[in-house]
Amino acid sequence: MVWYMRVCGWVLRKKEIGKVVIIEVTGSRSKPYVLVFKEEREPQLYAVSKTLDVGTALCFEGEVATEQKSRRGIEYTVSKIEIYSKPASPLPVEVSGKVPSLLDTRIKYRWLLLRNPAEKAIFNIRESVFHAAREYLRRNGFHEVQTPKIVAAGAEGGATLFKVEYFEYQAYLSQSPQLYKQILMNAYPRVYEITPYFRAEKFNTPRHLNESWGIDVEQGFINGVEDVLETLENLVSYIINYVVDNNKEDLETLGVNLERINPPFKRLKFTEVVDILKSEGIEVSEKEDLPDHAEKKLGEIMKSKGHRLYFITGFPWNATGFYYMREDGSYTRKFDLDYEGLEIASGGQREHRYDKLVEALILKGLNPESFQFYLESFKYGIPPHGGFGLGVERLLMKMLNLENVREAILFVRDRTRLVP
């Protein structure tokens, strides 16, 4: 948190009681700055304060008041006020938080509702998630890379790719940096990228976005998938604990009691999960991905046993991408990380043996020719490696008990939203 002698922001509320004006200003922090002006104490500033309508952009100079009476924010003693802008129209939404807004309105007017303490708290925490992730990864020898977003082929095949006209070529938006991260396993022992994912999925659910953000990691020289699980559980714990330690004010504003967490997270084999669910009367296939209701049910069961976060490992080959290493014929080294019934990350050990990889592509009905640039990178000493993509919005949704993933991203791109 950066502290200014000079604070800038917008008037959130204004209250006049007799010869006293109380102004709440919202700026960088989620808690408002509370400014009290008394006619008898500071007649000139008092006169100015009377002209400050809700929505006015101003900066003030001052210091934290020695006596803090306000429960809503931090009281400041003000020595100077500069007005930068006044609203031309009354605000179209109630930003002070008195009246809660509908999700639709929150998405449309996020840029204005961000003046609301609760809205700002979410995005201050989002910022911490990015910062903490980078701090953890950097300290653990992961190199930050940038991979292209305009690509010729997608890791998950064509159905969920957005098409881009790239001059005379047909191109796509990258669903995930995975193929590129893997290619880089030829020269960096460990890499990461925090990146947008573009997925043309037609789902319109509370947990899907068509443009979302992920913390994408790839780790070489591993001795098995366990090395990747450890990196992911350490990373997620680091992020959550960082927020607990550094966003107290924001969590308080949201009324969220986020608890510290420590690795290791529970590991469940996919086949175990099938057994657990069956014993609860939920029929699931041993060869398909888990349906949502089953994943949710598992979340309840695990929570009742004290596990907020847990891994599901060894997904069936039928339900995974071509690039996962197979354990035997039917299972793979793919895993998910679930947070109270919601998949927040997915990853695994990759197949790094050229011949096996070509075989897998063909088995999955893909054309090895389309993946030539990718395949070539498996010929020159690529080490065993694995990685994952961790969804930022889904992680935030669970950390902050949000009902919809759209609450965790500034500008929403979904089935119907392209603006703002």
Place this chain on the structure above:
Amino acid sequence: MVWYMRVCGWVLRKKEIGKVVIIEVTGSRSKPYVLVFKEEREPQLYAVSKTLDVGTALCFEGEVATEQKSRRGIEYTVSKIEIYSKPASPLPVEVSGKVPSLLDTRIKYRWLLLRNPAEKAIFNIRESVFHAAREYLRRNGFHEVQTPKIVAAGAEGGATLFKVEYFEYQAYLSQSPQLYKQILMNAYPRVYEITPYFRAEKFNTPRHLNESWGIDVEQGFINGVEDVLETLENLVSYIINYVVDNNKEDLETLGVNLERINPPFKRLKFTEVVDILKSEGIEVSEKEDLPDHAEKKLGEIMKSKGHRLYFITGFPWNATGFYYMREDGSYTRKFDLDYEGLEIASGGQREHRYDKLVEALILKGLNPESFQFYLESFKYGIPPHGGFGLGVERLLMKMLNLENVREAILFVRDRTRLVP
């Protein structure tokens, strides 16, 4: 720089002299690790070392040798070697740096040539640029945000937008986060985003990319464009000085003598630039943007006067976007930052007054209806603000004396390249 007791990487060179094997391994650092094995000293490791072909992926445990005899890298005393992978084919390019590769080859095989110390040095420095930028901006109260890459309208108009099929809608790839950064000036005093830019420009020059990266900043509550110039010159100085201090090994590997720099940078008014160039016999218009040869010539003149970096301020309205604040009829508060004749950043103070903004859109022949979501954000107390986009690859190109901007990005997207 992270130090491991266990180091992983690839065999870059191998030399046998009598009963001694010398192996160079390349990992996270640009300088190779040099491992010396003697039959009489360590017969078992010596036997292993004889099998280590160029390209082998391995980890070793050891410590920095007390005596450093190698000029090429850091000598280690090894206690253990683990082999993770062996190349299936001979490497298609010479990665040790003995023979320089053509640019085409470097772009195609960047993922493999990154084993080359000079190639890795560039990207280690690129990483520092990202890190230093975030460190500076965070410390100065800028909030990190993420804006959408799939958009309905572009800041610079349609000609240089890539088209995206977004379900039943026509969408585009974002040329710049500028409109969104500006919208956020309604609720954050200062924001930044490090982001890809997508520009469908048909130029195929050594300084153009169609997917490039920028450090994009917007700053509210400014008292004029000078506040923005100061932020940019402080940021660029911080980045350059950070690299000087933290990437000594990489700069040495590249043979680059990067000097520290301190603000302020020289400010030249556009009209002054026209006069300077005219006095050198170069005819330029007072109403058009500078042609490349003029910008280059100016770079030479400024360098001879001791200015590596300098601002050109007050660009003519004819040559700028609709969103810049006009100084009078013909000039604006737009500026460029040039580094030895190359524009590396562009920005200015924006028009934040609603009526003036609508007027400007119409004057530029744009349809205010297409910018409705943007225009609406100027009604509710948006403060005076300004910002810039700083091109990462162009900055690196100049810092490291690279001949082509394509040397500064891992995967190149240009007029003809969509793979890898």
